[in-house]
Amino acid sequence: MNLKLVWIASSCQKQLMRIEAIGCEPLLLARFKYGNSHQLDVAREHGAYDALKKALDTMTPDDVINEVKKSSLRGRGGAGFPTGMKWSFVPKDSPKPKYVVCNADESEPGTFKDRYLMERDPHLLIEGMLLAAYALGSKTIYCYTRGEYRYLIEIMDRAIEEARAAGLVGNNILGSNFSCEVYTHTGAGAYICGEETALLNSLEGLRGHPRMKPPFPAVAGLYACPTVVNNVETFCAVPYIVTNGGEAYQKLGTEKSGGTKLWSVSGHVAYPGVYELPMGYDMEKFIFEDCGGIPNGKKLKAVIPGGSSVYIMPAGDIIGKNVKMDYEGLVAAGSMVGSGGFIVMDETVDVFESTKNLIEFYKHESCGWCTPCREGTDWLVKIFKRIARGEGRPEDAQLILDLCDNIEGKSFCPLGDAAAWPIQSAIKKFPEDFKKHLLPLAQAEAFSKATV
Amino acid sequence: MQELVKVTINGKDFQVAKGARLIDVCRENSFDIPSFCYYADLALQASCRMCLVRIEKMPKLQTSCTITCTDGMVVTTRSEEIEKAQRAMVEFLLANHPLDCPVCDRGGECELQEMAFDWGGLEERFFERKNYQPEKYLSPVVANDPQRCILCKRCTRVCDEWMGEDAIEAGGRGANTVIGTYGGWLNCSQCGNCIEVCPTGTLLDATYRHQARPWELAQTKSTCTFCSDGCQMSLGSRSGELMRAVARDRYVSGLNGEFLCIKGRFGHPFVNHEERLRTPMIRYKKGGKLIPATWDEAIRFTAERLDKVAEAHGPNSIGVVGSPRITNESLYALYKFATEVVGTENYTAADAFSLQPFFENLGGPLATHQDIRHAKTIVLIGGEPEELQPLTGKQIRQAVRNGGAKLIIINSREIRLKQQAAQFVHIRPGAEDAALLALVGAETDSLVARKLDVEASALEMMRKTLSETEGDLIFMFGGELSRAAQTVVAQLPYVFAAANRRVLLHPLPLYNNSIGAHDIMLMRNAKTASEMLDGAGEAVRAMYVAGSFLPEQMRGREEVLGKLDFLVVQELFETETTRFADVVLPAASFAESDGTFTNNDGFVQRVRQSIPPVHQAKQDWMITSMLAKELGVDFDFQMSASRIFEEIAQNVPPYEGLRYALLKNEAKPVQAKHRQAEQRDITKELDGVRLGVESLSETTEKLMGTPEVGHELFKPGTLTGKVPQFPLLAAGNPEPPTVAISPLYQITLDSALRRAEPVAGD
Amino acid sequence: MSQQFTPNNPLPQEAKVPDEIATFPPEVEAEMDAHLAKYPVKRSAILPLMFIVQRERGGYLDPPGVAYLADRLGLRITDIWEVATFYSMINTEPVGRHHIQICKTLSCKIMGEPEITEHVCRKLGIQPGETTADGRFSVSLVECLGSCGTAPMFQIGFDYHENLTVEKVDEILDALP
């Protein structure tokens, strides 16, 4: 059943942006169809906090963790780590307070799903976070939202107040002996603060540098206490799992990738938007049917399926290749799910330019802690700019690849890798786009002959 | 027992302590691992990514600085892959690094240079524009070239972890990260440790900037001449000029590691100062001028005059005064002069306070700086180590921060160490003695609490902490304690003796050789320098002073030296004491002398001659033995300091058996064996202390507020006052109109700045 | 003393060490108290407080504002500096009353950001990174703001303006006070 729901973003006129579920019942987007779904009364009318009630009444914290484990829910923030497993790492007997932190620092280029979840259904997130806190024995939840999303923080603050007034947040939630506080926290413009340990540093009021792992946050995170950090979408999936059981959720997707996933679609498609797909959906069908294909009669050139940090896929790897949109399927197709930021590019895009754009992003966002990422991204930007000025040399392709190789796997945190991967794949998959910017080979050879 | 585990490195098996850091293990076993950010005594950083190794069963290359050894670990430190990665890191670091090594002060001793040579690639692939950043000054003593920075952050870590100041931090993000401070001007204690640990030429000694190349300098290991901590340093000299003092571990590895304070690091330019006394001088007529003379004339003149005084008034009319600044050898020569040549009982050293009662009743070993670093409980009574014994201050801070030690401070002022204290007992000024009563027992609590103006519960808590903690317990005390109270402190090890802990003592005297002055017995007579001054012109008719009296000793009796029949002074500079001298003899500074200093750990450490004496100066002991010879006694020192030290070893019990050869290695300092006194009944002293406490006023106001950073360190004294940076800092370290030029050239040191009150002789 | 150089991205290090401390009306103080109450450690509130100080002090952390933060949070001014310069939304130098932040990352770029930027700049007569002489507008190019599906977009202050067209930009800018 395709539920077509079109929502017009704040000042959207030029083009429609769709938010809808395809190929499955809307799970995360279930309440989006109701007006004012961000209000507590509307949300509760349509099932908000039922899962919390169920958990508090009938389940032990371990039951909740077990259901999440059974659901094979994997982190939606990018790394795709199994959520149930992460939760079970939290030491049960620690005398220290435990913290639940929601990672709403959505800054990965091409990703904007968390934004709409928080804007339209903040109570789903609050419920998910409360369930996590209940499962982990935590009394404090921080929701770290990127600073640019100021209006979302305001929406969240209002929702938390509403929930508190209704006895859903604070002391003795729903009359049980479970008490928990939810606070919002604002970031201030730093992509690296999406990395969970950098986020914790930032939450402690420090510079947003990642921390050394181990110790992992589950053992020593916020204020050196056990902490679980999850993405907004991850938390939002938990109420469904608690209500319907982990297996039901898992069945919506594939065996290893349970449930549904939100994809933020942008770029050259007729209907950009946020789509909820069951795991394992076919990519070609998704682009050409559900997103309305490439507008203006242009041809598809490339797709970055999982946010800027993943390998770019040329059209040839998609069309007719039966690419499954889930963790395993995308790896098999040579890319990754990442954060689900699905950027579609048509034939007018010069992949050299798009890669330059992305490496500029990584240079700007590198935290500067470690050598390869700090110096490497700076240098790469310089090379790309030089090439863009028309001063490319044939050997630059090799140089760029070598620099990427020197960054990848040597950096302190995955941002370094994330900067290298798009470039490596772009050069590999779109050599033509690069070649035309580097001095034509023939010309170079003639030149060197002449100078011998 | 340490658990041992097996680690295989490059195919060889090693048994190492479980949890040992892999980088250390590799290095100890001669597998070279390059690193920038790893610094053994600082928090891990793992940002330079130079120390990569391959560990089996782990994905990616791992940083060996963060890996602790586990059983069965198989490590490869050298391979094509690793070398490529290391070459890449060097390449990245050099990409934006200005290759201006020929004009960089660090050129020749730069870790980046060495790393590029050892691990770098051969070609340069970077030819884009570098991100230019202008050079500037961060303070009168710290210069900064931000573009050379490789962001290893050793500087920010030492500033935070060693100094507790957090004055210098990283700002900006990504490739724009720079090391600096808000407003760009450093207001800190100016220790310069950030300069020392900087592997490149990013942070530089502004006093030495563009003065010399490292390879031109002769490096001489020596001991600092300022406070009683006795930091080891390497003096760099060129053609008879002292250029700098550093503690870089490539040159010297003493008890201080790479630590020095502002005085040690930047205070040395007094050595070649133009105001140094050049020749012996004689004042033929009281009130007349000092006229340059030859050494022969001056010695003959002095001997004749001393002879005359002794003949007329007896040997006790001649006073001999040493200085806690000069070497043990020079002090010994003076002692010998006083006792054997003159036969006077009036001899002493012009120190701020005497530790005689302490050493006479010493009931436990002296704490070394290592002990302090690893102590579990530290009690600090009076004193202000962060200003007066900065290394001790650093060790305390690290003991608390890295070792979780409990620090109890009893002080009349809210000194900066308060930040680290588990308990800070703020007392009335002058009431330090009373705190001792509380340490020893609860009987006097109500009296003590009243006199100190603290809650009785605070005293209870103090004793509770002491009885509950395990591990080393260290008592430190400053000069505020009375003689009776010193006796009590000295006996505390017996009071707190327990099976599971050592009780150590750490006196905080002010000068580099205060302890030596005691050991050499110059201060064993009851007469203090002040008392000696009081007798001037009466019982004491003539004086032989090596060094000068302290300003506070002269205070209120500025003219008293004029009453003497004869005064001979050996000094570096003209001072209040030389003002009345009939003969002034130019003495050699520590940089021009050979000998030993004894620090507050009781370590006897070598002072080595770095440059020949300036002008006509002579080492103090040489002058003394010349005088002795003229008076008919041959000391037979054979012009050799080691010869004197042999004699010291025979005659001074704590130094028994010591030889220069044994003191050679500054990394393994040798402690003098101070006699341990038996436990004794201290009721009398306690009564004395109690009587003193009872007479204390109960209306004295407490001193509020934390003393300003540098209020002692920056005070321009006889020595540091000669270094223009000190008056500038003492005047509040004004920010110059531009930081592009040295502040010294921009700010005229007007007379107002210079007039800042001199301190205790330095 | 002037020196010719082209710093990469000059850091606001020239700021003077503050000699006065900013003060705020009680309601602003109360707002800050509310943030401080959320955390067991005062320092955690540094970012929320910076936003408030920035709002109250004309759009950036001026030296008295920095002194205030240091005092309020029990930190050193250098601690404030190190954090403030890390985060791109904290301004350490004055910005225009309306700070137009145009997203220049991939999705916006391919959906027409260059036109929008050119138009905004031409209209205001300034380049990205500059402020108009009257201090009304600043323009910066920023990285992805999470509006890729409604590209191109810019944010003025905290307000999102999405699916921009040249006409819409005119409309929006003209309506600003």
Ligand SMILES: Cc1cc2nc3c(=O)[nH]c(=O)nc-3n(C[C@H](O)[C@H](O)[C@H](O)COP(=O)(O)O)c2cc1C
């Ligand atoms: C450079 C970098 C940026 C990241 N940004 C985000 C982000 O914006 N939002 C997010 O939820 N996770 C982000 N992550 C992933 C987090 O580190 C972490 O894996 C995630 O918050 C865990 O939650 P999950 O298990 O629910 O995915 C980022 C990771 C890296 C390395």
Ligand code: SF4
């Ligand atoms: S890879 Fe290094 S410099 Fe880059 S963001 Fe991570 S820690 Fe910072």
Ligand code: FES
């Ligand atoms: S020494 Fe290990 S990363 Fe720098």
